[in-house]
Amino acid sequence: MxxxxxxxxxxxxxxxxxxxxxxxxxxxxxxxxxxxxxxxxxxxxxxxxxxxxxxxxxxxxxxxxxxxxxxxxxxxxxxxxxxxxxxxxxxxxxxxxxxxxxxxxxxxxxxxxxxxxxxxxxQGLFAADTKRALPKNIQRIGVITSPTGAAIRDVLHVLARRDPSIEIIIYPTQVQGDNADHHICQAINIANQRLEVDVLLLTRGGGSLEDLWCFNSEALAHTIYNSALPIVSAVGHEIDTTISDYVADIRAPTPSAGAELLSQDRAAKAHTLAAVQSRLQQAAKHYQLKTEQRLRTLEHRLQRHxxxxxxxxxxxxxxxxxxxxxxxxxxxxxxLSRRQQSLSNRLEQQSPKHKLMLEASRVEYLANRLQTAMHDTLSHNEQRIKYAAHQLDTVSPLATLSRGYSITTDAHDHIIDSIDKLEVGDRLQTRLRHGQVTSTVTHISPIELTKAAT
Missing domain, CATH: 2.40.50.140 (Nucleic acid-binding proteins)
Structure with missing residues (x-):
């Protein structure tokens, strides 16, 4: 195969x-x-x-x-x-x-x-060509927000300062929590039914992503998109961005900025520029959304090579x-650490210091034994010497001499115990208890021996 x-x-x-x-x-x-x-x-x-x-x-x-x-x-x-x-x-x-x-x-x-x-x-809800321009001569502004929040106070303060002639109609609504998006939709629909204002300002103060989540509702996005009245979205702080900002005709970074945008001032061109800039930003974001997918496709192709x-x-x-x-x-x-510890333990066990201590103890023990043995040996030998001295004293000639006896020897220190060993003329030494006597044999008698003192 x-x-x-x-x-x-x-x-x-x-x-x-x-x-x-x-x-x-x-x-x-x-x-x-x-x-x-x-x-x-x-x-x-x-x-x-x-x-x-x-x-x-x-x-x-x-x-x-x-x-x-x-x-x-x-x-x-x-x-x-x-x-x-x-x-x-x-x-x-x-x-x-x-x-x-x-x-x-x-x-x-x-x-x-x-x-x-x-x-x-x-779906086209962010398309720039669907955005409506703000009325040039705004007489009434409808504000959709909480009547007790900080946003309405900021809006009222700015409008009173910039253009007190503008009338304000508040459409109170819940702007946080469950079903808040439904209440906001109802407020927008009421304003569109009455048609009593020139423009709507949808606003609230800043908060976390969860706090602003009602402004990211799909239903609210369609309500804003279908509104007959132009809507300015001024939700949160400058860094906050919501779906309502993308769908609204104009986005303002803060509630105060939204009020300034809708109020007349001496710089009318600045309003027009802000509107154009906002629409340009929306168009740029829309263009960015369309090009992101293309960019991701190109990134995939680039990553392969x-x-x-x-x-x-x-x-x-x-x-x-x-x-x-x-x-x-x-x-x-x-x-290695475990091995080093093991070797260290073994070295400690085989240490000369340890052996020296053991040998010192052994030497001390042996010295004690030796001293004891020497003492016992000396005592034993002393007893033997005393006994031997006693025995020797018992058979000692000196003891015999002390009893009155004497010992006679010839010139060669041979003890004379019989006349048969004597001849006339032999010199004899007689040892007494105290001192000795030298004599010469002049006569030999079987009965007694005559001594001649010299």
Missing amino acids: QIPKNTVYTVSRLNGEVRQLLEGQLGKIWLNGEISNFSSPSSGHWYLTLKDHYSQIRCAMFKGRNQSVSFKPVNGQQVLVKGAISVYEPRGDYQLLIESMLPAGEGLLAQQFETLKLKLAA EPKRRMQQLTQRFDELQLRLNAALSERLHR
Whole structure:
């Protein structure tokens, strides 16, 4: 069986083509999950796993991207991320390359905001050619807001200062909480039914994304778009942006700015310029929305051939090997530390100091034994000497001499115990108890021996 060469894949080729398929087909996606296995090597890149109750996926967020994240991710944290599916070719693992990360609660609202914005933009609600110019001679302004909020006080103060002749009609409504968007829609519809004002100012003070969420309602967007009266949206602070801002004919950054925009002043051209600028901004945003998709498509095509992607793959591989090396070094150091401790214990056990202490104790013990043995030996020998002295004294000639006896010896110190050993003329020595006597044999008698003293 002959296999065509072009049908035989290498592992590298297979992983590369799988990566291109995944990146080309799926593009950018939003993903919600719980962080686990988070690590941040010295390179500055982030590596983590996103999981839910049933599955998990490996993720990487490179240094250039994670610098824009306003918080430090931790294991167990629920987050919403946006990124592109890719394949880490050295391992053959598919992963998510994260571009942006938000906490789950705020992130879900931001995702819903972006989804609704794209949807309404596609329906044409943001189109610049649908925006209506403000009346040139405004006599009455309808203000849709809470009658007890700070926004109405700011609006009234600005209008009284700039143009006290303008009449103000307040359409009170709830501007925060559940069903607030429904109440705002009702207020807009009432104003359109009465047609008693020249323009509507939809406004409230600043707040969090959750506080302003009622102004991101799809129903409210359609109500604003279908309003017969021009609507100026002045919601929150300058940094706050809502769907009502995109749909309204003009967006004002603050309630006070909205009141200034609707009131006459000496710089009439400034009003016209502000309107033109607002419409230009809306047109630019609309154009931006249309070109973003085109840009993302071009980004996908660029990423397939971009050397930077290969460098990211190599950087990720380097980080992975670095983590493994650090773990191996830590384990090696731990083993060496245990071995050093073991050798130290053995050395302590074999220490000369320890042996010297043992030998010193042994010498002291032996010295005590030797001293005891010498004392016992001396005592025993003393007893033996005393006994021997007694025995010797018992048989000592001196003892015999002390009883009146004497000992006689010849010139050769031989004891004379019989006359048979004597001859006339022999010199004799006689030892008494006290002193000795020298004599010469002159006569030998069997009965007695005559001594001649010299």
